[in-house]
Amino acid sequence: MQSSPSRFPLLLLFSGLTVGLLTACGSADSSAGGGGGTGGADARAGFLLTDPPADAPGIYEAVRQAAPGDPIVATGRIGGIKEPLSREFAGFVLTDERVAFCDETGDIGCPTPWDGCCEDPRKLAESRFFVFFFGEDGEPLTTNLQRELGLFANQRVLVQGELIGPTSDGPPMVRAEGLHILPEEG
Amino acid sequence: MLPLSYAFRNLLRDPVGLLQKVLGSALVVLLVLAAASFNGGMNELLRSSGSPGNLIFLGAGSEESLERSEVPAEAEELIAAGVPGIAAGEGGPAVSGEIHYNGLLALPDGTAAQGLTRGVTPAALRVHRQVRLVEGEWPAGGEVLVGRLAHHVLGVPAEELAVGRTVLLEDEPFRVAGRLAGEGTVVESELWFPRDDLARLLQRDTLSGVVARLEDPSAMNRARADLFTKQRLDLALAVLSEADYYAELARFYGPIRGMTWLTAVLVGLGAVFGGLNLLYASIASRMQELATLQTLGFRRGVLLFSLLQESVLTQAIGLLLALGAAALLFHGLWIEFSTGTFRMALSPGAVGLGVATALLLGTVGTLPPALRCLRLPLPVALRSG
Numbered sequence: 351m352q353s354s355p356s357r358f359p360l361l362l363l364f365s366g367l368t369v370g371l372l373t374a375c376g377s378a379d380s381s382a383g384g385g386g387g388t389g390g391a392d393a394r395a396g397f398l399l400t401d402p403p404a405d406a407p408g409i410y411e412a413v414r415q416a417a418p419g420d421p422i423v424a425t426g427r428i429g430g431i432k433e434p435l436s437r438e439f440a441g442f443v444l445t446d447e448r449v450a451f452c453d454e455t456g457d458i459g460c461p462t463p464w465d466g467c468c469e470d471p472r473k474l475a476e477s478r479f480f481v482f483f484f485g486e487d488g489e490p491l492t493t494n495l496q497r498e499l500g501l502f503a504n505q506r507v508l509v510q511g512e513l514i515g516p517t518s519d520g521p522p523m524v525r526a527e528g529l530h531i532l533p534e535e536g
Numbered sequence: 537m538l539p540l541s542y543a544f545r546n547l548l549r550d551p552v553g554l555l556q557k558v559l560g561s562a563l564v565v566l567l568v569l570a571a572a573s574f575n576g577g578m579n580e581l582l583r584s585s586g587s588p589g590n591l592i593f594l595g596a597g598s599e600e601s602l603e604r605s606e607v608p609a610e611a612e613e614l615i616a617a618g619v620p621g622i623a624a625g626e627g628g629p630a631v632s633g634e635i636h637y638n639g640l641l642a643l644p645d646g647t648a649a650q651g652l653t654r655g656v657t658p659a660a661l662r663v664h665r666q667v668r669l670v671e672g673e674w675p676a677g678g679e680v681l682v683g684r685l686a687h688h689v690l691g692v693p694a695e696e697l698a699v700g701r702t703v704l705l706e707d708e709p710f711r712v713a714g715r716l717a718g719e720g721t722v723v724e725s726e727l728w729f730p731r732d733d734l735a736r737l738l739q740r741d742t743l744s745g746v747v748a749r750l751e752d753p754s755a756m757n758r759a760r761a762d763l764f765t766k767q768r769l770d771l772a773l774a775v776l777s778e779a780d781y782y783a784e785l786a787r788f789y790g791p792i793r794g795m796t797w798l799t800a801v802l803v804g805l806g807a808v809f810g811g812l813n814l815l816y817a818s819i820a821s822r823m824q825e826l827a828t829l830q831t832l833g834f835r836r837g838v839l840l841f842s843l844l845q846e847s848v849l850t851q852a853i854g855l856l857l858a859l860g861a862a863a864l865l866f867h868g869l870w871i872e873f874s875t876g877t878f879r880m881a882l883s884p885g886a887v888g889l890g891v892a893t894a895l896l897l898g899t900v901g902t903l904p905p906a907l908r909c910l911r912l913p914l915p916v917a918l919r920s921g
Contacts, residue, residue, distance in 0.1 A: 431596055432774060436766060438759030443766055467597060471772075480766045490763065492756075519618075519772040 429464030430478030441482030562855025625662030656736030672714025
Protein backbone atom coordinates (compact mmCIF):
# COMPACT_ATOMS: atom_id res chain seq x y z
CA MET A 351 0.00 0.00 0.00
CA GLN A 352 1.31 3.42 -0.94
CA SER A 353 0.91 6.43 1.26
CA SER A 354 -0.24 9.57 -0.50
CA PRO A 355 2.22 12.52 -0.10
CA SER A 356 -0.64 14.68 1.19
CA ARG A 357 -1.10 12.28 4.08
CA PHE A 358 2.53 12.56 5.14
CA PRO A 359 2.11 15.67 7.35
CA LEU A 360 -0.84 14.00 9.07
CA LEU A 361 1.16 10.84 9.68
CA LEU A 362 4.03 12.93 11.00
CA LEU A 363 1.71 14.84 13.34
CA PHE A 364 0.11 11.61 14.54
CA SER A 365 3.52 10.00 15.19
CA GLY A 366 4.74 13.12 16.98
CA LEU A 367 1.67 13.20 19.20
CA THR A 368 2.00 9.50 19.99
CA VAL A 369 5.67 9.86 20.89
CA GLY A 370 4.89 12.98 22.92
CA LEU A 371 2.14 11.24 24.86
CA LEU A 372 4.30 8.19 25.53
CA THR A 373 7.17 10.41 26.68
CA ALA A 374 4.85 12.36 28.94
CA CYS A 375 3.56 9.10 30.44
CA GLY A 376 7.14 7.95 31.00
CA SER A 377 8.22 11.09 32.76
CA ALA A 378 5.12 11.12 34.92
CA ASP A 379 5.91 7.57 35.94
CA SER A 380 9.48 8.28 36.94
CA SER A 381 8.70 11.46 38.82
CA ALA A 382 5.90 9.79 40.69
CA GLY A 383 8.53 7.74 42.52
CA GLY A 384 8.74 10.22 45.41
CA GLY A 385 9.45 8.11 48.42
CA GLY A 386 9.61 4.88 46.46
CA GLY A 387 11.94 5.83 43.63
CA THR A 388 13.48 3.44 41.18
CA GLY A 389 14.61 0.92 43.70
CA GLY A 390 11.22 0.88 45.45
CA ALA A 391 10.78 -1.16 48.60
CA ASP A 392 14.12 -2.95 48.23
CA ALA A 393 16.06 0.29 48.16
CA ARG A 394 14.20 1.62 51.20
CA ALA A 395 14.81 -1.61 53.11
CA GLY A 396 18.54 -1.21 52.61
CA PHE A 397 18.60 2.11 54.42
CA LEU A 398 15.73 2.11 56.91
CA LEU A 399 16.09 0.51 60.36
CA THR A 400 13.56 -2.24 61.00
CA ASP A 401 13.80 -1.89 64.77
CA PRO A 402 14.96 1.66 65.58
CA PRO A 403 16.15 2.35 69.14
CA ALA A 404 13.48 4.03 71.22
CA ASP A 405 15.72 6.61 72.76
CA ALA A 406 18.83 8.24 71.34
CA PRO A 407 20.81 11.36 72.21
CA GLY A 408 21.38 14.31 69.88
CA ILE A 409 24.29 13.88 67.51
CA TYR A 410 26.41 16.54 69.24
CA GLU A 411 26.33 14.62 72.54
CA ALA A 412 26.63 11.23 70.86
CA VAL A 413 29.80 12.17 68.97
CA ARG A 414 31.40 13.63 72.08
CA GLN A 415 30.73 10.47 74.05
CA ALA A 416 32.10 8.14 71.34
CA ALA A 417 35.62 7.37 70.17
CA PRO A 418 36.57 6.70 66.54
CA GLY A 419 35.31 3.27 65.55
CA ASP A 420 32.60 3.19 68.26
CA PRO A 421 29.01 2.39 67.36
CA ILE A 422 26.80 5.44 67.46
CA VAL A 423 23.07 6.11 67.55
CA ALA A 424 21.97 9.71 67.36
CA THR A 425 19.21 12.05 66.29
CA GLY A 426 19.27 15.39 64.52
CA ARG A 427 17.87 17.39 61.66
CA ILE A 428 19.01 17.19 58.07
CA GLY A 429 20.56 20.60 57.59
CA GLY A 430 23.41 22.82 58.66
CA ILE A 431 24.33 23.80 55.11
CA LYS A 432 22.34 25.11 52.16
CA GLU A 433 22.18 21.76 50.33
CA PRO A 434 22.53 19.14 53.06
CA LEU A 435 21.48 16.17 50.93
CA SER A 436 23.94 14.83 48.39
CA ARG A 437 22.37 14.46 44.97
CA GLU A 438 24.42 11.54 43.69
CA PHE A 439 25.62 9.86 46.89
CA ALA A 440 23.83 8.34 49.87
CA GLY A 441 24.84 11.00 52.36
CA PHE A 442 23.59 14.06 54.15
CA VAL A 443 24.62 16.59 56.77
CA LEU A 444 22.95 16.05 60.13
CA THR A 445 22.81 18.89 62.63
CA ASP A 446 22.09 18.64 66.33
CA GLU A 447 18.82 20.13 67.49
CA ARG A 448 20.69 22.43 69.86
CA VAL A 449 21.14 24.55 66.75
CA ALA A 450 18.11 26.71 66.12
CA PHE A 451 17.11 26.81 62.47
CA CYS A 452 15.66 30.04 61.13
CA ASP A 453 12.07 28.78 61.16
CA GLU A 454 12.48 28.08 64.89
CA THR A 455 13.75 31.57 65.64
CA GLY A 456 10.81 33.22 63.93
CA ASP A 457 12.63 34.23 60.75
CA ILE A 458 9.93 32.96 58.43
CA GLY A 459 11.34 34.89 55.48
CA CYS A 460 14.51 32.78 55.23
CA PRO A 461 14.33 30.70 52.02
CA THR A 462 16.66 28.01 53.42
CA PRO A 463 15.82 27.86 57.15
CA TRP A 464 17.66 24.52 57.56
CA ASP A 465 21.13 25.92 56.77
CA GLY A 466 21.55 27.40 60.25
CA CYS A 467 22.44 30.83 58.89
CA CYS A 468 20.65 32.48 61.84
CA GLU A 469 22.79 30.62 64.38
CA ASP A 470 26.22 31.38 65.85
CA PRO A 471 28.67 30.04 63.20
CA ARG A 472 30.93 28.41 65.80
CA LYS A 473 28.04 26.59 67.45
CA LEU A 474 26.79 25.51 64.04
CA ALA A 475 30.24 24.28 62.99
CA GLU A 476 30.64 22.01 66.02
CA SER A 477 27.10 20.65 65.82
CA ARG A 478 26.92 19.24 62.29
CA PHE A 479 28.25 15.97 60.95
CA PHE A 480 28.27 14.20 57.64
CA VAL A 481 26.40 10.92 57.62
CA PHE A 482 26.95 8.55 54.73
CA PHE A 483 26.35 5.01 53.59
CA PHE A 484 29.17 2.91 52.18
CA GLY A 485 28.86 0.10 49.69
CA GLU A 486 30.65 -3.21 50.01
CA ASP A 487 33.50 -1.84 47.88
CA GLY A 488 34.22 0.78 50.55
CA GLU A 489 33.04 3.62 48.32
CA PRO A 490 30.10 5.89 49.18
CA LEU A 491 26.87 4.48 47.75
CA THR A 492 25.60 6.30 44.70
CA THR A 493 21.98 6.54 45.80
CA ASN A 494 19.88 9.67 45.90
CA LEU A 495 18.24 9.42 49.32
CA GLN A 496 15.97 12.32 48.51
CA ARG A 497 14.46 10.29 45.69
CA GLU A 498 14.67 6.82 47.23
CA LEU A 499 13.54 7.59 50.77
CA GLY A 500 11.84 10.92 50.30
CA LEU A 501 14.30 12.60 52.66
CA PHE A 502 14.25 16.37 52.70
CA ALA A 503 16.11 19.22 54.36
CA ASN A 504 14.94 20.08 57.90
CA GLN A 505 13.67 16.54 58.47
CA ARG A 506 14.23 14.85 61.86
CA VAL A 507 16.01 11.52 61.58
CA LEU A 508 17.74 8.95 63.76
CA VAL A 509 20.91 7.36 62.45
CA GLN A 510 22.73 4.26 63.59
CA GLY A 511 26.28 3.55 62.53
CA GLU A 512 29.91 3.98 63.39
CA LEU A 513 31.91 7.09 64.23
CA ILE A 514 34.83 7.83 61.92
CA GLY A 515 37.54 10.26 62.93
CA PRO A 516 38.34 12.98 63.49
CA THR A 517 41.44 12.29 61.42
CA SER A 518 44.01 14.39 59.65
CA ASP A 519 41.72 14.03 56.63
CA GLY A 520 38.86 15.83 58.26
CA PRO A 521 36.30 16.17 61.03
CA PRO A 522 34.30 13.31 62.57
CA MET A 523 31.72 11.63 60.33
CA VAL A 524 29.18 8.89 60.76
CA ARG A 525 29.34 5.78 58.62
CA ALA A 526 25.65 4.90 58.65
CA GLU A 527 24.16 1.45 58.78
CA GLY A 528 20.56 2.53 58.89
CA LEU A 529 18.28 5.42 59.59
CA HIS A 530 14.80 6.07 60.89
CA ILE A 531 12.61 9.00 60.00
CA LEU A 532 11.34 10.63 63.19
CA PRO A 533 7.99 12.33 63.59
CA GLU A 534 8.00 16.10 63.93
CA GLU A 535 7.89 17.31 67.53
CA GLY A 536 5.07 19.39 68.91
CA MET B 537 -5.72 46.00 -5.57
CA LEU B 538 -4.38 49.54 -5.18
CA PRO B 539 -0.88 50.01 -6.58
CA LEU B 540 2.04 50.49 -4.19
CA SER B 541 2.65 53.91 -5.79
CA TYR B 542 -0.65 55.05 -4.25
CA ALA B 543 0.75 54.34 -0.79
CA PHE B 544 4.04 56.10 -1.69
CA ARG B 545 2.25 59.21 -2.97
CA ASN B 546 0.04 59.36 0.11
CA LEU B 547 3.10 59.36 2.35
CA LEU B 548 4.32 62.58 0.76
CA ARG B 549 0.97 64.36 0.90
CA ASP B 550 1.60 65.46 4.48
CA PRO B 551 5.39 65.84 4.98
CA VAL B 552 5.03 67.22 8.53
CA GLY B 553 2.78 64.35 9.56
CA LEU B 554 5.14 61.88 7.94
CA LEU B 555 8.08 63.39 9.79
CA GLN B 556 6.23 63.15 13.10
CA LYS B 557 5.32 59.51 12.50
CA VAL B 558 8.83 58.62 11.38
CA LEU B 559 10.44 60.31 14.37
CA GLY B 560 8.01 58.68 16.80
CA SER B 561 8.63 55.28 15.29
CA ALA B 562 12.40 55.84 15.23
CA LEU B 563 12.35 56.78 18.92
CA VAL B 564 10.51 53.61 19.92
CA VAL B 565 12.75 51.38 17.82
CA LEU B 566 15.87 53.17 19.05
CA LEU B 567 14.86 52.53 22.65
CA VAL B 568 14.22 48.87 21.92
CA LEU B 569 17.60 48.61 20.18
CA ALA B 570 19.33 50.31 23.12
CA ALA B 571 17.69 48.04 25.70
CA ALA B 572 18.39 44.92 23.63
CA SER B 573 22.04 45.90 23.03
CA PHE B 574 22.59 46.71 26.70
CA ASN B 575 21.02 43.51 27.98
CA GLY B 576 22.58 41.39 25.26
CA GLY B 577 26.05 42.77 26.02
CA MET B 578 25.72 42.20 29.77
CA ASN B 579 24.30 38.70 29.35
CA GLU B 580 26.96 37.75 26.86
CA LEU B 581 29.74 38.94 29.17
CA LEU B 582 28.43 36.97 32.14
CA ARG B 583 27.61 33.91 30.02
CA SER B 584 31.10 33.83 28.50
CA SER B 585 32.76 34.25 31.88
CA GLY B 586 31.57 30.96 33.33
CA SER B 587 33.24 27.84 32.04
CA PRO B 588 31.05 24.75 32.62
CA GLY B 589 34.18 22.69 33.29
CA ASN B 590 35.31 24.91 36.14
CA LEU B 591 34.14 24.58 39.73
CA ILE B 592 34.29 27.38 42.26
CA PHE B 593 34.71 26.52 45.92
CA LEU B 594 33.52 29.44 48.04
CA GLY B 595 32.85 30.04 51.69
CA ALA B 596 29.48 28.51 52.66
CA GLY B 597 26.94 31.30 52.86
CA SER B 598 28.80 33.52 50.40
CA GLU B 599 27.84 31.64 47.27
CA GLU B 600 26.64 34.77 45.53
CA SER B 601 29.86 36.77 45.78
CA LEU B 602 33.50 35.78 45.52
CA GLU B 603 34.51 39.17 46.92
CA ARG B 604 32.64 38.49 50.16
CA SER B 605 33.71 34.85 50.39
CA GLU B 606 36.48 33.53 52.63
CA VAL B 607 37.97 30.07 52.56
CA PRO B 608 40.99 28.79 54.49
CA ALA B 609 44.27 28.98 52.58
CA GLU B 610 44.86 25.24 53.04
CA ALA B 611 41.66 24.52 51.09
CA GLU B 612 43.56 24.92 47.81
CA GLU B 613 45.87 22.02 48.57
CA LEU B 614 43.13 19.90 50.13
CA ILE B 615 40.90 20.35 47.09
CA ALA B 616 43.75 19.46 44.73
CA ALA B 617 44.39 16.29 46.72
CA GLY B 618 40.85 15.35 47.72
CA VAL B 619 38.54 16.13 44.79
CA PRO B 620 38.64 13.43 42.13
CA GLY B 621 38.51 14.31 38.43
CA ILE B 622 40.55 17.51 38.51
CA ALA B 623 42.49 18.16 35.32
CA ALA B 624 46.26 18.14 35.42
CA GLY B 625 48.08 20.96 33.70
CA GLU B 626 51.72 21.66 33.09
CA GLY B 627 53.26 22.26 36.48
CA GLY B 628 50.50 20.76 38.60
CA PRO B 629 46.78 20.25 39.05
CA ALA B 630 44.38 22.81 37.58
CA VAL B 631 43.48 24.32 40.94
CA SER B 632 43.77 28.04 41.59
CA GLY B 633 43.29 29.59 45.02
CA GLU B 634 42.39 33.22 44.43
CA ILE B 635 41.72 36.44 46.28
CA HIS B 636 39.05 38.63 44.69
CA TYR B 637 38.90 42.22 45.83
CA ASN B 638 37.01 45.25 44.67
CA GLY B 639 39.52 47.97 45.47
CA LEU B 640 40.45 51.55 44.77
CA LEU B 641 42.67 51.69 41.70
CA ALA B 642 44.51 54.86 40.78
CA LEU B 643 47.06 56.28 38.40
CA PRO B 644 49.97 58.49 39.51
CA ASP B 645 48.14 61.52 38.04
CA GLY B 646 45.32 61.04 40.56
CA THR B 647 42.74 59.36 38.32
CA ALA B 648 40.99 56.81 40.52
CA ALA B 649 38.12 54.35 40.37
CA GLN B 650 36.86 51.18 42.01
CA GLY B 651 37.90 48.08 40.10
CA LEU B 652 38.03 44.33 40.40
CA THR B 653 41.37 42.83 41.30
CA ARG B 654 42.44 39.23 41.64
CA GLY B 655 45.33 37.81 43.61
CA VAL B 656 46.58 34.76 41.73
CA THR B 657 49.45 32.37 41.24
CA PRO B 658 50.58 31.00 37.84
CA ALA B 659 48.13 28.12 38.46
CA ALA B 660 45.38 30.54 37.41
CA LEU B 661 46.35 30.07 33.76
CA ARG B 662 45.92 26.31 34.13
CA VAL B 663 42.35 26.85 35.26
CA HIS B 664 41.14 29.82 33.23
CA ARG B 665 41.82 28.40 29.80
CA GLN B 666 40.32 31.35 27.93
CA VAL B 667 42.79 33.76 29.54
CA ARG B 668 46.14 34.37 27.89
CA LEU B 669 49.02 36.75 28.29
CA VAL B 670 49.04 38.86 25.14
CA GLU B 671 51.91 41.14 26.09
CA GLY B 672 54.65 41.27 28.70
CA GLU B 673 55.29 38.60 31.28
CA TRP B 674 53.90 37.03 34.44
CA PRO B 675 54.18 39.57 37.29
CA ALA B 676 56.86 39.34 39.95
CA GLY B 677 56.37 40.94 43.37
CA GLY B 678 55.34 44.60 43.02
CA GLU B 679 54.00 44.03 39.52
CA VAL B 680 50.56 43.56 38.03
CA LEU B 681 48.85 42.16 34.93
CA VAL B 682 46.10 44.34 33.46
CA GLY B 683 43.14 43.11 31.46
CA ARG B 684 42.95 44.54 27.97
CA LEU B 685 39.77 46.47 28.92
CA ALA B 686 40.89 47.55 32.38
CA HIS B 687 41.55 51.08 31.18
CA HIS B 688 37.77 51.51 30.73
CA VAL B 689 37.38 50.99 34.46
CA LEU B 690 39.67 53.96 35.12
CA GLY B 691 38.26 55.89 32.18
CA VAL B 692 41.66 56.48 30.58
CA PRO B 693 43.22 55.57 27.22
CA ALA B 694 44.76 52.09 26.96
CA GLU B 695 48.26 53.63 26.83
CA GLU B 696 47.91 54.71 30.46
CA LEU B 697 48.02 51.05 31.46
CA ALA B 698 50.71 50.00 28.99
CA VAL B 699 53.48 47.64 30.06
CA GLY B 700 55.97 49.54 32.22
CA ARG B 701 53.43 52.10 33.51
CA THR B 702 52.45 52.34 37.16
CA VAL B 703 49.07 51.67 38.71
CA LEU B 704 48.23 52.10 42.38
CA LEU B 705 46.07 49.80 44.47
CA GLU B 706 45.08 51.25 47.82
CA ASP B 707 47.92 53.79 47.34
CA GLU B 708 50.58 51.13 46.80
CA PRO B 709 52.34 51.36 43.40
CA PHE B 710 52.62 48.36 41.07
CA ARG B 711 54.44 48.22 37.74
CA VAL B 712 52.40 46.87 34.81
CA ALA B 713 54.20 43.68 33.76
CA GLY B 714 51.83 42.46 31.08
CA ARG B 715 48.39 42.50 29.51
CA LEU B 716 45.69 39.83 29.61
CA ALA B 717 43.05 38.89 27.10
CA GLY B 718 40.12 36.75 28.11
CA GLU B 719 37.83 36.14 25.12
CA GLY B 720 35.07 38.48 26.26
CA THR B 721 35.08 37.44 29.91
CA VAL B 722 35.09 39.60 33.05
CA VAL B 723 38.83 38.92 33.38
CA GLU B 724 39.50 41.50 30.65
CA SER B 725 38.47 44.31 33.01
CA GLU B 726 40.43 42.98 35.98
CA LEU B 727 43.91 43.56 37.34
CA TRP B 728 45.77 40.42 38.42
CA PHE B 729 48.29 40.77 41.22
CA PRO B 730 50.64 38.17 42.67
CA ARG B 731 48.53 36.55 45.38
CA ASP B 732 51.11 37.13 48.11
CA ASP B 733 51.19 40.85 47.31
CA LEU B 734 47.43 41.17 47.51
CA ALA B 735 47.23 39.09 50.69
CA ARG B 736 49.88 41.30 52.33
CA LEU B 737 48.21 44.50 51.16
CA LEU B 738 44.79 43.41 52.38
CA GLN B 739 46.23 41.81 55.52
CA ARG B 740 44.33 38.60 54.96
CA ASP B 741 45.44 35.03 55.33
CA THR B 742 42.41 33.47 53.67
CA LEU B 743 41.44 33.03 50.05
CA SER B 744 38.25 34.27 48.43
CA GLY B 745 37.75 31.00 46.66
CA VAL B 746 39.37 28.13 44.88
CA VAL B 747 38.69 27.51 41.18
CA ALA B 748 39.32 24.02 39.86
CA ARG B 749 39.06 22.73 36.31
CA LEU B 750 37.58 19.28 35.87
CA GLU B 751 38.94 16.88 33.31
CA ASP B 752 35.36 15.89 32.52
CA PRO B 753 32.59 18.25 33.68
CA SER B 754 30.07 15.44 34.21
CA ALA B 755 27.35 15.53 36.85
CA MET B 756 29.11 12.75 38.76
CA ASN B 757 32.35 14.70 38.98
CA ARG B 758 30.47 17.75 40.21
CA ALA B 759 28.73 15.54 42.76
CA ARG B 760 32.12 14.22 43.93
CA ALA B 761 33.24 17.80 44.51
CA ASP B 762 30.02 18.41 46.45
CA LEU B 763 30.67 15.25 48.45
CA PHE B 764 34.11 16.60 49.32
CA THR B 765 32.61 19.82 50.75
CA LYS B 766 30.22 17.74 52.87
CA GLN B 767 32.98 15.49 54.13
CA ARG B 768 35.14 18.51 54.92
CA LEU B 769 32.54 20.48 56.84
CA ASP B 770 35.43 21.98 58.83
CA LEU B 771 36.45 23.98 55.74
CA ALA B 772 32.93 25.47 55.47
CA LEU B 773 32.95 25.29 51.68
CA ALA B 774 30.21 25.41 49.10
CA VAL B 775 30.81 24.41 45.50
CA LEU B 776 29.14 25.44 42.29
CA SER B 777 30.05 25.41 38.67
CA GLU B 778 31.58 28.62 37.34
CA ALA B 779 28.76 28.77 34.77
CA ASP B 780 26.17 28.61 37.57
CA TYR B 781 28.03 31.28 39.54
CA TYR B 782 27.89 33.73 36.65
CA ALA B 783 24.32 32.72 35.82
CA GLU B 784 23.45 33.65 39.40
CA LEU B 785 25.30 36.96 38.96
CA ALA B 786 23.29 37.55 35.79
CA ARG B 787 20.12 36.96 37.82
CA PHE B 788 21.40 39.44 40.41
CA TYR B 789 21.64 42.08 37.69
CA GLY B 790 18.17 41.13 36.45
CA PRO B 791 16.48 44.17 38.04
CA ILE B 792 18.92 46.50 36.25
CA ARG B 793 18.14 44.83 32.94
CA GLY B 794 14.47 44.96 33.83
CA MET B 795 14.78 48.69 34.44
CA THR B 796 16.24 49.25 30.97
CA TRP B 797 13.31 47.39 29.42
CA LEU B 798 10.83 49.21 31.65
CA THR B 799 12.30 52.58 30.65
CA ALA B 800 12.21 51.61 26.99
CA VAL B 801 8.61 50.41 27.30
CA LEU B 802 7.42 53.48 29.24
CA VAL B 803 9.02 56.02 26.91
CA GLY B 804 8.01 53.87 23.95
CA LEU B 805 4.40 53.76 25.17
CA GLY B 806 4.33 57.56 25.22
CA ALA B 807 5.56 57.60 21.62
CA VAL B 808 3.10 54.86 20.63
CA PHE B 809 0.11 56.73 22.05
CA GLY B 810 1.29 59.93 20.39
CA GLY B 811 1.68 58.02 17.13
CA LEU B 812 -1.79 56.46 17.47
CA ASN B 813 -3.24 59.93 17.94
CA LEU B 814 -1.50 61.06 14.78
CA LEU B 815 -2.70 58.02 12.85
CA TYR B 816 -6.30 58.50 13.99
CA ALA B 817 -6.15 62.13 12.86
CA SER B 818 -4.46 61.42 9.53
CA ILE B 819 -6.75 58.50 8.59
CA ALA B 820 -9.87 60.34 9.75
CA SER B 821 -8.95 63.28 7.52
CA ARG B 822 -9.01 60.87 4.54
CA MET B 823 -12.35 59.31 5.38
CA GLN B 824 -14.09 60.90 2.38
CA GLU B 825 -11.33 59.77 0.03
CA LEU B 826 -11.51 56.21 1.34
CA ALA B 827 -15.30 56.20 0.99
CA THR B 828 -14.99 57.49 -2.60
CA LEU B 829 -12.59 54.66 -3.41
CA GLN B 830 -15.17 52.24 -2.03
CA THR B 831 -17.84 53.67 -4.32
CA LEU B 832 -15.41 53.14 -7.21
CA GLY B 833 -15.38 49.45 -6.40
CA PHE B 834 -12.34 49.03 -4.14
CA ARG B 835 -13.20 46.70 -1.30
CA ARG B 836 -12.54 47.53 2.34
CA GLY B 837 -9.88 44.83 2.65
CA VAL B 838 -7.96 46.35 -0.25
CA LEU B 839 -8.10 49.80 1.33
CA LEU B 840 -7.00 48.39 4.68
CA PHE B 841 -4.07 46.68 2.98
CA SER B 842 -3.08 49.94 1.31
CA LEU B 843 -3.21 51.78 4.64
CA LEU B 844 -1.05 49.06 6.18
CA GLN B 845 1.43 49.45 3.31
CA GLU B 846 1.67 53.19 4.03
CA SER B 847 2.20 52.54 7.70
CA VAL B 848 4.81 49.83 7.19
CA LEU B 849 6.68 52.12 4.78
CA THR B 850 6.66 54.85 7.42
CA GLN B 851 7.93 52.40 10.02
CA ALA B 852 10.62 51.20 7.63
CA ILE B 853 11.92 54.76 7.29
CA GLY B 854 11.77 55.08 11.09
CA LEU B 855 13.60 51.77 11.45
CA LEU B 856 16.39 52.90 9.13
CA LEU B 857 16.66 56.17 11.02
CA ALA B 858 16.78 54.30 14.34
CA LEU B 859 19.44 51.89 13.09
CA GLY B 860 21.54 54.80 11.85
CA ALA B 861 21.16 56.65 15.15
CA ALA B 862 21.97 53.48 17.12
CA ALA B 863 25.09 52.90 15.04
CA LEU B 864 26.21 56.45 15.73
CA LEU B 865 25.16 56.71 19.37
CA PHE B 866 25.87 53.42 21.08
CA HIS B 867 27.04 50.65 18.77
CA GLY B 868 30.47 49.73 20.09
CA LEU B 869 30.08 51.75 23.28
CA TRP B 870 31.87 50.20 26.27
CA ILE B 871 29.84 50.03 29.48
CA GLU B 872 31.52 49.43 32.83
CA PHE B 873 29.68 47.91 35.75
CA SER B 874 30.88 46.43 39.00
CA THR B 875 31.61 43.00 37.53
CA GLY B 876 33.21 43.88 34.23
CA THR B 877 33.06 45.79 30.98
CA PHE B 878 30.86 44.91 28.06
CA ARG B 879 30.32 46.34 24.62
CA MET B 880 26.90 47.44 23.43
CA ALA B 881 26.47 45.99 19.96
CA LEU B 882 23.76 45.89 17.33
CA SER B 883 23.69 42.11 17.34
CA PRO B 884 21.48 40.21 14.90
CA GLY B 885 19.12 39.56 17.82
CA ALA B 886 18.85 43.26 18.70
CA VAL B 887 18.31 44.27 15.07
CA GLY B 888 15.72 41.51 14.68
CA LEU B 889 13.88 42.83 17.71
CA GLY B 890 14.01 46.35 16.24
CA VAL B 891 12.59 45.10 12.94
CA ALA B 892 9.86 43.18 14.76
CA THR B 893 8.97 46.28 16.79
CA ALA B 894 8.75 48.40 13.64
CA LEU B 895 6.59 45.78 11.92
CA LEU B 896 4.35 45.53 14.96
CA LEU B 897 3.96 49.30 15.15
CA GLY B 898 3.26 49.44 11.43
CA THR B 899 0.59 46.78 11.48
CA VAL B 900 -1.06 46.61 14.89
CA GLY B 901 -0.77 50.38 15.38
CA THR B 902 -2.63 51.09 12.14
CA LEU B 903 -5.46 48.63 12.58
CA PRO B 904 -7.62 50.48 15.18
CA PRO B 905 -7.82 53.85 13.33
CA ALA B 906 -8.10 52.19 9.92
CA LEU B 907 -10.88 49.82 10.99
CA ARG B 908 -12.71 52.66 12.71
CA CYS B 909 -12.80 54.65 9.46
CA LEU B 910 -13.55 51.76 7.15
CA ARG B 911 -16.41 50.45 9.28
CA LEU B 912 -18.48 53.60 8.82
CA PRO B 913 -21.47 53.24 6.45
CA LEU B 914 -20.66 54.71 3.05
CA PRO B 915 -23.23 57.59 3.16
CA VAL B 916 -21.89 58.73 6.53
CA ALA B 917 -18.28 58.45 5.38
CA LEU B 918 -18.97 60.33 2.14
CA ARG B 919 -20.61 63.22 4.02
CA SER B 920 -17.77 63.46 6.59
CA GLY B 921 -15.13 66.17 6.49
